[in-house]
Amino acid sequence: MAAMQGLLDKQAITDQLMRYSRAMDRRDWDLVRQVYWPDAADDHMHYQGDLAGFLEHAKNFLVDMPTVHFLGNVLVDLESDTLAFAETYYLAYHDLPGESGRQDLILWGRYLDTLEKRNGDWRISARTLALDAYTLTAGTSSWENGMFSAIKTRGGAKPDDPLYRLHPRGGRA
Structure with missing residues (x-):
C-alpha cells in the first residue's frame, strides 16, 4: 500500500510541475498560486524572494513575450510522506521584444524543487532554477503577415x- 501511495504522490507532484508550465505560458497567475505554497521561496536567476514578489517579477518580465516551457526528465525523490525533492529538466523558449526587433531566447536547465504535502496537497515550497545553457538569436517569426498570420489557434x-475555450472545465487545473 505504501508503494501505491508513493506512485500517487509522484504523479501528483509531476502534475503540479506541468501546471507550472501551463500557468507561465498562459499567464494564468491564479494557477501559479496553486502550484506554490503561499510562503514559498523562489530563486529564478534574476529574482530571489517570495511568491508574491515572483509573481510581480514574472508579470513585468513577460510583457509582450510569448513563451513555451517544455519539461523533460522528472526525477522525484520522496523524502517522507510530506516532503519531496524534484529535479526537472526544462527547455524554455522566449520570444523577446528588442530594440532592433524580436529575439529568440532558449534556455536549457533544471528546476530544483522542494515540495511539501499539506492537507493532502503537494506544492512547491522552494524552487531554484539551474541554467545549464542558453542561446539568443535574432527572431524569425512574423505573426503580422507570415505564413501563420491567419491561424485561429495561436x-x-x-x-x-x-x-x-476547448477544455471541458475551461482550462482549470
Missing part, C-alpha cells in the same frame, strides 16, 4: 488561448 495568455 497560443496566448489566459483567457484568449484556445485551451480556455
Whole structure:
C-alpha cells in the first residue's frame, strides 16, 4: 500500500510541475498560486524572494513575450510522506521584444524543487532554477503577415488561448 501511495504522490507532484508550465505560458497567475505554497521561496536567476514578489517579477518580465516551457526528465525523490525533492529538466523558449526587433531566447536547465504535502496537497515550497545553457538569436517569426498570420489557434495568455475555450472545465487545473 505504501508503494501505491508513493506512485500517487509522484504523479501528483509531476502534475503540479506541468501546471507550472501551463500557468507561465498562459499567464494564468491564479494557477501559479496553486502550484506554490503561499510562503514559498523562489530563486529564478534574476529574482530571489517570495511568491508574491515572483509573481510581480514574472508579470513585468513577460510583457509582450510569448513563451513555451517544455519539461523533460522528472526525477522525484520522496523524502517522507510530506516532503519531496524534484529535479526537472526544462527547455524554455522566449520570444523577446528588442530594440532592433524580436529575439529568440532558449534556455536549457533544471528546476530544483522542494515540495511539501499539506492537507493532502503537494506544492512547491522552494524552487531554484539551474541554467545549464542558453542561446539568443535574432527572431524569425512574423505573426503580422507570415505564413501563420491567419491561424485561429495561436497560443496566448489566459483567457484568449484556445485551451480556455476547448477544455471541458475551461482550462482549470
